[in-house]
Every structure is written in C-alpha cells, then in structure tokens.
Amino acid sequence: xxxxxSFVLQNVPWGCTFALVAVGLVLTYRATGVxxxxxxxxxxxxxxxxxxxxxxxVDRLWAAILVVFVIAPAFGALLDWGLFSRIPPGNxxxxxxxxxxxxxxxxxxxxxFVGATNVSAPPAPLFNEYAPVWHIxxxxxxxxxxxxxxxxxxTMVLALLMCALRSRRFGLPMRAAVESPRLLELMxxxxxxxxxxxxxxxxxxxxxxxxxxxxxxxxxxxxxxxVILVAAIAAAALGALRSLPLAVLGGVALGVVxxxxxxxxxxxxxxxxALVPSLPFFILLVLLLVHPGMRRLExxxxxxxxxxxxxxxxxxxxxxxxINRVIHRFRxxxxxxxxxxxxxxxxxxxxxxxxxxASLSVIFLSITLITGxxxxxxxxxxxxAGVGAATTAQLAVNENVPVLIAAVAGAVVxxxxxxxxxLPALRLRGLPVTLLTLCLALLADNLIFPTSWIGGGExxxxxxxxxxFGIDFTAVDSKAFLLLVLAVLLATSGVVHVLLRGTTGRALxxxxxxxxxxxxxxxxxxRLTMFVFFLSAAIAGIGGAxxxxxxxxxxxxxxxxxxxxxxxxxxxxxxxxxxxxxxxAGLGYALITQALTYLPSTVSTNTNATQGALTVLIxxxxxxxxxxxxxxxxxxxxxxxARTVFRAVPANPAERRKxxxx
Amino acid sequence: MSHLLEVNDVSKSFGGHxxxxxxxxxxxxxxxxxxxxxxxxGKTTLFRCVAGELPVDSGSILLDGQSLPSRxxxxxxxxxxxxxxxxxxxxxxxVLDHVLVALQAHQGRQGPWRDLVHGGRTTSxxxxxxxxVLDLVGLADRADTPATTLSxxxxxxxxxxxxxxxxxxxxxxxxxxxxxxxEESRVLIRILNRVRQDTGVAVILVDHDLGTVKAVADNVxxxxxxxxIATGSYESVVSNPxxxxxxxxxxx
Numbered sequence: 001x002x003x004x005x006s007f008v009l010q011n012v013p014w015g016c017t018f019a020l021v022a023v024g025l026v027l028t029y030r031a032t033g034v035x036x037x038x039x040x041x042x043x044x045x046x047x048x049x050x051x052x053x054x055x056x057x058v059d060r061l062w063a064a065i066l067v068v069f070v071i072a073p074a075f076g077a078l079l080d081w082g083l084f085s086r087i088p089p090g091n092x093x094x095x096x097x098x099x100x101x102x103x104x105x106x107x108x109x110x111x112x113f114v115g116a117t118n119v120s121a122p123p124a125p126l127f128n129e130y131a132p133v134w135h136i137x138x139x140x141x142x143x144x145x146x147x148x149x150x151x152x153x154x155t156m157v158l159a160l161l162m163c164a165l166r167s168r169r170f171g172l173p174m175r176a177a178v179e180s181p182r183l184l185e186l187m188x189x190x191x192x193x194x195x196x197x198x199x200x201x202x203x204x205x206x207x208x209x210x211x212x213x214x215x216x217x218x219x220x221x222x223x224x225x226x227v228i229l230v231a232a233i234a235a236a237a238l239g240a241l242r243s244l245p246l247a248v249l250g251g252v253a254l255g256v257v258x259x260x261x262x263x264x265x266x267x268x269x270x271x272x273x274a275l276v277p278s279l280p281f282f283i284l285l286v287l288l289l290v291h292p293g294m295r296r297l298e299x300x301x302x303x304x305x306x307x308x309x310x311x312x313x314x315x316x317x318x319x320x321x322x323i324n325r326v327i328h329r330f331r332x333x334x335x336x337x338x339x340x341x342x343x344x345x346x347x348x349x350x351x352x353x354x355x356x357x358a359s360l361s362v363i364f365l366s367i368t369l370i371t372g373x374x375x376x377x378x379x380x381x382x383x384x385a386g387v388g389a390a391t392t393a394q395l396a397v398n399e400n401v402p403v404l405i406a407a408v409a410g411a412v413v414x415x416x417x418x419x420x421x422x423l424p425a426l427r428l429r430g431l432p433v434t435l436l437t438l439c440l441a442l443l444a445d446n447l448i449f450p451t452s453w454i455g456g457g458e459x460x461x462x463x464x465x466x467x468x469f470g471i472d473f474t475a476v477d478s479k480a481f482l483l484l485v486l487a488v489l490l491a492t493s494g495v496v497h498v499l500l501r502g503t504t505g506r507a508l509x510x511x512x513x514x515x516x517x518x519x520x521x522x523x524x525x526x527r528l529t530m531f532v533f534f535l536s537a538a539i540a541g542i543g544g545a546x547x548x549x550x551x552x553x554x555x556x557x558x559x560x561x562x563x564x565x566x567x568x569x570x571x572x573x574x575x576x577x578x579x580x581x582x583x584x585a586g587l588g589y590a591l592i593t594q595a596l597t598y599l600p601s602t603v604s605t606n607t608n609a610t611q612g613a614l615t616v617l618i619x620x621x622x623x624x625x626x627x628x629x630x631x632x633x634x635x636x637x638x639x640x641x642a643r644t645v646f647r648a649v650p651a652n653p654a655e656r657r658k659x660x661x662x
Numbered sequence: 663m664s665h666l667l668e669v670n671d672v673s674k675s676f677g678g679h680x681x682x683x684x685x686x687x688x689x690x691x692x693x694x695x696x697x698x699x700x701x702x703x704g705k706t707t708l709f710r711c712v713a714g715e716l717p718v719d720s721g722s723i724l725l726d727g728q729s730l731p732s733r734x735x736x737x738x739x740x741x742x743x744x745x746x747x748x749x750x751x752x753x754x755x756x757v758l759d760h761v762l763v764a765l766q767a768h769q770g771r772q773g774p775w776r777d778l779v780h781g782g783r784t785t786s787x788x789x790x791x792x793x794x795v796l797d798l799v800g801l802a803d804r805a806d807t808p809a810t811t812l813s814x815x816x817x818x819x820x821x822x823x824x825x826x827x828x829x830x831x832x833x834x835x836x837x838x839x840x841x842x843x844x845e846e847s848r849v850l851i852r853i854l855n856r857v858r859q860d861t862g863v864a865v866i867l868v869d870h871d872l873g874t875v876k877a878v879a880d881n882v883x884x885x886x887x888x889x890x891i892a893t894g895s896y897e898s899v900v901s902n903p904x905x906x907x908x909x910x911x912x913x914x
Contacts, residue, residue, distance in 0.1 A: 498777050498778060498782045501782050502777030502783075503763075503766045503776055503782060504772070504773060504782075506755070506763050507767065507772050509752060509754065510752040510760075513752045516746075516750055517750030517752065518735075518763070519715075519733070520743065521738060521763055521767055521824055522735055522738040522828055523763060523764075524736075524767070527773075
C-alpha cells in the first residue's frame with residue numbers, strides 16, 4: 001500500500017471526530033438558530049463527567065449511556081429553559097453572546113469543581129483498549145476499536161439526522177421554530193417543546209463527542225476540545241453551517257489533509273509546528289472570505305419581532321435631574337479623593353492588583369468601542385493586546401527604545417492589525433465577523449506569538465517599566481506606576497466617552513442597526529468600520545503594553561486566543577455600552593482574583609488556575625442575562641436600585657429621554 | 663443642457679434571470695416620475711441600481727451628465743436620497759438623532775476628529791437646521807421621541823426628513839404609502855408635494871397605490887418583466903392597452 005494512502009486511511013477516524021462535532025454544530029444551528037460556541041465546552045464537560053464516573057467505579061458502557069442519554073439531554077433542556085428560550089428569536093447578537101458565555105463559563109465550572117488538570121483519560125466505552133478490529137490491506141494498518149466506534153457513530157448520526165430533518169413530523173417544526181416560534185405557535189404547535197427537544201438532541205451529540213474523545217488524550221483538557229471545536233467550525237463552514245453531508249465531508253477531509261501534511265513535513269520544521277495546527281483556521285478564514293453562504297449568515301428576522309417591547313430606559317434616566325447635577329458637579333472631586341486615599345493606604349499586593357486591573361480596563365475599553373458602540377462581536381481584542389505587548393517588549397528590550405515610546409509604537413502596530421482585519425470585515429456582518437476575529441486570534445496564537453522575534457520565544461521577554469523624571473516605577477507594587485496606568489486609563493476613557501456621545505457614536509450606532517439606512521443617509525460605512533477596528537485594536541495594544549509592564553514580562557501565552565472570548569464575555573456582563581462598564585470589569589477582575597488569594601489554604605482547589613476560573617465564573621454569569629439586559633447586568637442593577645430609591649418613574653418615553661439629556 | 667438624471671440602456675440580472683432589461687429614461691430637475699408595474703416588474707431593482715445598492719450589468723446612470731460613484735453613501739452625498747419600502751430606522755435613536763446623523767454626514771462634520779476637538783456636542787445651528795426639516799414633515803414637536811415608538815406614518819416621515827436634510831437633488835421614494843391607511847396616505851402625499859414645492863427636489867416614486875402616483879408624479883413609467891412598456895402622463899399610461907394587459911392579464 002502506498003505511503004500516501006496509508007496517511008489518508010490512518011486519519012479518517014480522526015477526521016470523523018471533527019465530522020461528529022461539525023454535525024453537532026450544524027444541527028444546533030439549523031434546529032435552534034444558535035451558533036453554539038459552547039459545543040466544545042459541553043463536550044468537555046461530558047468527557048470529564050464520563051471519566052469521573054468511570055474512575056469512581058461505574059462500568060464504562062453504563063457511564064457512557066448515563067452521560068449521553070441522561071445527563072446531556074437534561075443539560076440541554078436546562079440550557080434552553082434557563083438561557084436560550086429567553087432570547088427573542090431575532091436577537092442574533094444575544095444568541096452569540098450567550099453561547100460564548102457557555103464556552104467560557106462551563107470549563108471554569110468544571111475546573112472549580114474537579115480541578116484544572118486532575119482528570120486522567122478513561123478507556124473507550126466499547127472494545128478493549130486499542131486492539132485492532134479491522135486490518136487494512138496487508139495488515140500493517142488497522143482501525144482500533146475506539147476509532148471504529150467513532151466512525152460508526154458519525155455515520156449513524158448523519159443518517160438519522162438527515163432522515164429526521166427531512167421528515168414532516170420532526171424536521172419541519174424544528175426548522176419553523178427557528179424562523180419564528182411565535183408564528184409556529186399560531187399554527188397550534190408547541191414551539192417551546194420543539195426548541196427544547198432540539199436543544200436536548202444537540203447536547204446528546206455534544207455528550208457523544210465528549211465521551212468518544214475523552215479516551216484519546218490524558219488529562220482530559222478543555223483546550224483539546226477547543227481545538228476540535230475550531231476544526232469542526234471549519235468543516236461545518238464548508239456547507240455554510242446548513243449541510244450535514246458537507247459538514248461530514250469537510251470534517252473527514254480536514255482530518256485527512258492534516259494527517260497527510262503531518263506525514264510529509266519533517267516534524268522538527270517550522271512548517272510542521274506552524275502550519276499543521278493552523279490549517280483549520282486558514283481553511284475557515286478562506287471559506288469566510290469566498291463562500292457566499294458564509295457571508296449571508298446574518299441571522300434571521302422574526303416576522304413578529306415588531307411585537308417586542310421597547311428597551312428599558314438607562315439608569316441615568318431614572319435618577320432625578322438634581323441628583324444627576326450633583327453627581328456631575330462633584331465627580332472629579334470624589335474621584336480624585338478616592339484615588340488619593342487608595343494610593344495612600346492600600347497595601348502592596350492590592351496596589352499590584354489595581355495596576356493589573358487598570359491595564360485590563362484599558363484593554364476592555366477597546367471592547368466598549370467595537371462591541372458596545374459598533375455592535376461587532378470581536379474575539380481578537382486579546383490578540384491585539386498581545387501584538388501591542390510583543391511590539392513594546394521587542395522595541396524596549398532589543399532596540400533600546402524608551403518603553404513608553406515603544407508602547408505607543410505597539411499601539412500603532414496593533415491598530416494597523418485591526419485595520420487589516422477590517423478589510424475582510426467590511427464584507428461581513430454578525431456571526432461571520434465573530435468567526436473571522438476568532439480565526440485571527442487563533443492564527444496570532446499559533447503563528448505570530450510563538451515566533452521568537454515577535455513573542456520572545458518560550459520564556460518571553462522581561463518588559464521594563466519607564467524611568468522618567470527620576471521617578472522609580474520598577475517595584476512590582478509601585479504606586480507611581482499605578483498612577484501612570486490610571487492616567488492612561490483616564491485619557492483613553494475620555495477619548496472613548498467623547499466618541500460614544502459624539503457624532504461618531506451616533507453614526508456607528510446607525511451603521512450597527514441599519515447599514516443600508518446609514519449609507520443612504522450619506523454615512524460612510526466603510527470609513528467608520530475601518531476606523532473603529534483601527535482605534536479599538538490600538539487601544540487594546542496600549543492596554544496590552546501596560547499589562548505586560550505591570551507583570552514586568554511578556555510571553556507567547558500572555559494573550560492566548562481563549563482570552564478573547566473571556567474578555568468579551570466579562571465586559572458584556574458588566575456593561576459594554578458605557579465607559580464605566582469597562583473600568584468596573586477590569587478592576588473587578590483584578591480585585592476579585594486578589595481577594596480569592598485569601599481563601600483558606602486548606603481549600604484543596606485554591607490554585608492560581610482555580611482562582612482565575614472562579615473569577616471568570618463570577619464575572620461571566622451576567623452574559624446569560626444579555627438577552628434581557630444587553631446593557632450589562634451592572635447597569636441593570638443600577639436601574640433597579642434607581643427605581644427603588646427614586647420611586648417615581650416617568651411613563652412617557654419622551655420625558656425619560658429629556659431627563660437623560662439633562 | 664443636460665438632464666438631472668439619465669438612465670441609459672440599463673440592464674441587471676440575477677443568476678442569469680434578467681430583472682431589468684435595457685431601461686432608459688431621463689428626469690429633469692424639480693420634476694417627478696412614478697414607476698408602476700406589478701410585483702416582479704423590476705421597479706425596486708432599478709431603484710436600487712440608481713441608489714448605488716446594486717451594480718448595473720450594462721448601461722450607465724448619470725447625474726448632471728456625470729457618472730456616479732459606486733457606493734450608496736457616496737451617491738447620497740452627491741445628492742441622491744432615498745426612503746425604503748420597509749422602514750429602515752436606527753433603533754434606540756430619537757427623531758432628532760436620525761436627522762442629525764444624516765446632516766453631519768452630508769456636511770462632513772462626522773468623525774473622531776470633530777468629536778475630539780468639539781467634545782462631540784451638537785451645535786445650535788445643526789439643531790435649528792434639523793428642526794426646520796422636521797417642521798416641514800410635521801415632526802418638530804416629537805424631535806426627542808425615540809423614532810421606533812412612532813406610528814408607521816410618522817416613521818415614514820422620519821425617513822423622509824432624514825433623506826431631505828442633505829438637500830438632495832433627487833429623492834427616491836420606495837412605496838411610501840405601503841402599510842398606511844387612507845388618511846395617513848393623504849398626509850404623506852401632502853408632505854411630499856410640499857417638499858417638492860419648497861425644496862425643488864426631483865422625485866422618483868415607486869408605488870402600488872395609483873392614487874399616490876397620480877397625486878405626486880408628473881409623468882409615469884410602466885414596467886413589465888424588467889422592461890418599460892409605456893411612458894407619459896398618468897392618464898395615458900393607465901389607459902395604454904399594453905399596461906392594461908400587463909396588470910389585468912388581458913390580451914392586447
């Protein structure tokens with residue numbers, strides 16, 4: 001048998017794993033209208049539960065059955081009941097944010113309860129170990145039991161789903177419920193039950209993928225499931241997230257191509273290390289740019305969306321004007337006094353935490369700009385922060401450029417990266433932009449940051465702090481450096497605030513809601529889109545530079561791709577539409593993490609990773625309320641507080657608006 | 663002297679299916695044309711070609727004898743404004759905000775530099791200009807109302823104000839009476855005629871309501887299967903045998 005053929009045949013089972021997840025993604029998208037970024041996390045959770053059950057003495061087959069057919073569908077029903085059924089059908093942004101919330105929160109939940117690296121791989125649910133069950137050709141090549149199980153499962157799932165989706169009894173109501181559940185209910189069908197069934201079916205597939213993949217690598221890690229998820233997205237994109245056979249074909253082809261490239265490229269070459277893991281991202285990027293079906297994934301418009309109630313007024317509008325005037329008049333005094341008190345009396349570790357929090361706030365302001373203002377869900381903001389950090393470190397360490405000038409250069413380079421990203425984004429809208437930025441973040445993580453002349457190699461670079469006017473900023477808990485970071489945060493907040501309330505904010509909001517209406521009004525959609533990508537990436541870049549200076553270090557993993565969705569979910573949770581939201585999110589993250597270090601040391605799970613996971617968990621839960629509170633949970637709490645305290649709520653929207661202006 | 667708008671031998675097809683076929687007509691400043699025809703006749707596609715939302719396959723569209731930029735925002739700034747059959751408003755913005763966005767775009771006063779220099783504030787001149795146009799369409803007293811809370815007729819008036827704020831030379835009105843009741847349609851016709859009289863804007867009107875077309879348009883163009891089948895005054899077009907055959911399915 002030829003070498004090429006053996007590479008192909010060896011990797012078909014691996015491709016089937018991609019295919020199975022791709023089928024799950026396509027099914028979820030077609031049957032629920034949600035592109036489920038949380039699919040990998042659900043599969044990971046299923047894998048961990050399966051492993052835990054096995055290691056606690058449950059028979060592997062029964063453990064698998066319990067996970068796939070009991071726990072997974074119950075979780076699917078819970079997801080629908082608690083989250084997705086509460087999102088209005090036409091609100092595609094809320095669907096994406098909520099599924100990103102699942103993607104970020106679920107692994108954190110697992111890590112908090114089970115520990116980050118504690119789960120060893122269990123054996124496969126069927127067959128003994130990796131004994132061959134089918135010899136190919138002369139016998140040197142064989143398919144193992146678990147591989148055969150994956151291939152059979154993929155084939156059966158594909159056949160069953162194709163029949164089900166085409167059937168009038170199951171498929172038709174499923175598709176109709178996605179388009180408009182309310183119209184379906186007018187025809188006497190219980191749309192809630194149909195959608196809940198779809199979610200249960202989708203999570204059964206996630207559970208199946210999780211159980212089948214868990215035995216392949218030890219420990220069972222969320223990162224491995226994320227890699228499969230992204231490859232599966234590329235496979236599903238081949239059929240524009242709608243065709244099940246094309247998703248399977250794409251998955252198998254991707255596995256085979258990766259295997260063939262692995263087989264022919266020397267394992268110690270740069271190509272092997274860079275190209276092989278990046279192949280799915282390249283393919284997804286190309287499909288996003290050239291596949292007409294992917295460009296049209298704008299989300300659906302529910303014909304009955306006009307019956308949605310109008311958005312509630314902001315908390316600011318509920319406060320009596322004289323209270324607003326007092327706040328407006330004395331805010332600088334209060335802020336200045338507060339800063340002075342904090343700087344004077346805060347102990348060292350909390351100063352360091354505040355410094356990190358303030359630099360994170362700068363990065364988060366970039367999300368306020370691109371998501372809160374322009375309505376684009378970008379998962380690449382952490383990558384742009386990484387570009388800013390890496391450029392600053394390289395210029396300051398290797399070229400002896402003063403570190404503050406290097407940070408400005410870092411911001412410009414990151415901004416240019418954002419501008420380049422805006423060029424393909426000009427042709428896309430909604431989910432494709434999110435997928436595009438995910439691709440860019442993954443490419444940066446796999447191709448750009450590991451390069452030693454960019455990311456500084458395995459150990460990274462020691463980033464210096466500035467030395468100006470004879471002031472020493474170098475101590476980890478330097479109060480002077482905190483003041484410097486706060487000054488940058490204040491300046492950046494000022495810029496974002498002015499843009500939010502000015503002509504740019506008004507025009508960007510118009511472009512976000514109705515690009516065609518904005519263009520017909522003379523608004524240059526193209527120029528504004530390029531500008532907002534440039535500026536938000538530049539702000540992320542300068543935040544990344546400050547972040548690296550805060551830690552006195554920059555490494556290729558400082559801003560890995562998963563930070564992108566995590567940052568987005570945290571900011572959206574706290575409030576993506578206001579400057580205060582970004583500041584509260586950044587400081588909140590750092591302060592909660594610092595507070596968690598005081599947990600008793602007897603708590604076995606009190607490690608850095610668990611503290612990080614717990615912080616993400618605390619801050620990200622609000623993403624699940626995005627559908628009802630797109631302004632952020634903190635803003636919603638403020639509104640509820642204002643309603644309780646000030647009681648009288650103006651009923652007339654015009655009156656509320658006048659109050660807001662005054 | 664050149665015409666305001668010249669549409670020369672324009673064709674457009676989708677996937678091999680010809681939707682607009684060799685259409686030519688001219689429009690002079692201050693005049694109006696009503697485009698009529700059954701669904702699928704190619705009216706809206708022709709409309710979108712003129713607005714720059716769709717590129718033409720062949721032929722040319724000239725404004726004042728000059729070719730037009732390809733993008734719709736650039737065409738809007740050159741003086742081609744439009745309203746939509748399904749109203750396109752900016753959710754969350756007030757009536758005044760809608761008009762301000764368009765005014766600042768037309769005056770080149772939109773963007774980060776202006777915000778950073780002027781603190782993003784609206785000037786009293788800008789507000790006054792907007793209020794003049796809102797007064798013209800009868801919405802001056804609702805300037806601070808969120809636009810999406812208005813009735814359909816008022817929402818159409820917001821679109822009209824947004825289109826007029828840039829002092830366009832050509833207004834493309836896409837089925838303005840769609841979804842309106844008799845009284846609302848009459849109000850809209852009054853506003854359109856007042857706008858024409860006060861600003862001298864030329865209008866291309868697409869509408870299924872022949873009463874609106876008759877009340878607003880100086881001349882009528884009837885289309886069928888992507889081609890022009892009759893042009894002239896309202897009376898001559900509606901009595902044209904080809905038009906009657908097209909609308910009523912009668913043999914000419």
